[in-house]
Amino acid sequence: MTHNLMRITNHESRITDAARGPSPQSPVPSLAVEIAGIKFVHPVLAAPGPLGFGREVQSVVDLHSFAGFITKSVTLDPRSGHPYPQVVPTAGGWLNSQGLPNHGLAGFLTKDLPYLRTLGIPLIVSIAGESVREFVTLAEWLSQEEGVAAVELNVSCPNVDRGLVFGVDPQLTRELVAAVRAVCRYPLFVKLTPNVTDIVPIARAAEEAGADALSLVNTLVGLAVDVHTRRAKLGAGTGGLSGPAIRPIAVRMVWEVARHCDTPVIGMGGIATAEDALEFLIAGARAVAVGSAVIDRPSVATEIRAGLVRYLQEHHVDDVAEVIGSLEVR
Template identity: 45%
Template sequence: MKRERIGINFLGMPMNTPVMGASGTFGFGTEYEDFLAMKDVGAVISKGITPLPRAGNPGVRIAETAGGMLNCIGLENPGIDAFMKHILPTAKQLDTRFIVNISAGTADEYGEMAAKLDVNGVDALEVNISCPNVKEGGIIFGTDPQAAAAVTKSVKARTRKPVIVKLSPNVTDITVMAQAVEAAGADAVALINTLTGMAIDITARRPLLGNITGGLSGPAVKPVALRMVWQVANKVDIPVLGLGGIATWQDAVEFMLAGASAVAVGAYNFINPRALAEIADGMEAWCRCEGIHRIGDIVGALET
């Protein structure tokens, strides 16, 4: 299907569709090339990269739950140096935008990673602040506005790339976090990251996940994500990338009506590896049926 109505310009990046592959669920993009053409993907947001290699958490890392899945992968990745040497040269050849997700333990480390990634082939950075600040006794960057702002400033000071800050939903008021990173210079916010959850093996009377708790994603989180996107979009002036439980084109349209300028699909990629293309097709067909010539016209058009 021709994509004449759903092309967008997100942070100066022209995209064929507003539907991206969410970090941690789409690998580095190359893993999905057997299932769909990358031109049918708005952007690939990479698996999270850290300053040093990480083996991830021991024990069970993924558990199915009603309406979704729990994961405690633990940011398993090869580290930034191996990523740039062995993965980026291939990933940057993909026929789509490539956004790199980064995590670190201090604001300075985030800045150092941003500087290393200020290279050709990286279109933007997505900053994962759902990480413990090792200098502050393990407080999560994403739950403290000052810590989140410090990370944002550090990254912005070391890169020319657009900076998207990915917000944690595990806070009292997500709009406070969004406004803090906007004031610190973020070019966009992405939300939501996973909700904290757990599962129990009643026979063993032990937690099912090796890390005890994990991140909940999938359809179960969609109503929460949609509400938070709507709240944040009404409080900030920067674009919002909406994600959390999107599985259909109707879900994607809901997020854009709520104020998201673009969307990302996560857990549903594991069920249907062609999800991004099929959701984009559905959005294009809906626009034609509704007489909408530019998908951007529906952003924030929710009537309340």
């Protein structure tokens, strides 16, 4: 807390004379951030999902424009995904229900991981399971592999034994994180769902059980209806809302979690510009991740990075760390 207050004070004094704008000799500010011992050259990561496992999009997206890559969630067995359409546009965002299509663990280890290792940026492997046992098995296998910077638990999946999404229940979250923590040799990120009344007890449960970073938010459950056919627009019925529409909710949740937990937070939800990213950083996220925006603008990470540099120069801030957690709430 004291640390945060110092940051706010620093931030204030720098903002006061910010109106002058960058001087010709403004030094290039440092964008480097560190999370769980992983060094990221800047704070903009690729969120899990829209970029799949990288190979599919390498001809259109420069994956090196991201400081780190979080994979689409890998499951134990291959999954073909939900019926089409899997993604539909909505006002201010997208609704998707892909059903986690992926090659399964064996396919990931033989087809996807060898390519992802060649990228040379920190690789965070997202995993999803229907039981604690499945998550544990996935983490055990990944722990035998090289070239993985961290494992991320996608807790937005239903637990078949309890008929409940892991991440809506603090106790389920705690049990899952503790069980995976016990077998995983890599830092453990936990990706939280926003589909809860209060995210703080879930974040705390993940932290107490050994999470090294908290990623938030995943998509918000929604339903879009085709009024002519009177059917759901998505093949699977309901789906997850992403994009600008969810940003204020995501920023609010990041702020709440960052205030109540010491674990570093990775913020996401509707980030498409440097200003969007800054909202999350100022609210307390140590890094951000971009998902849906890449669908329309493959160069989005490069643009955000450049915009962050401009912002810091204009405000005479020489390290992005100084803006992190500097939010003042009136």
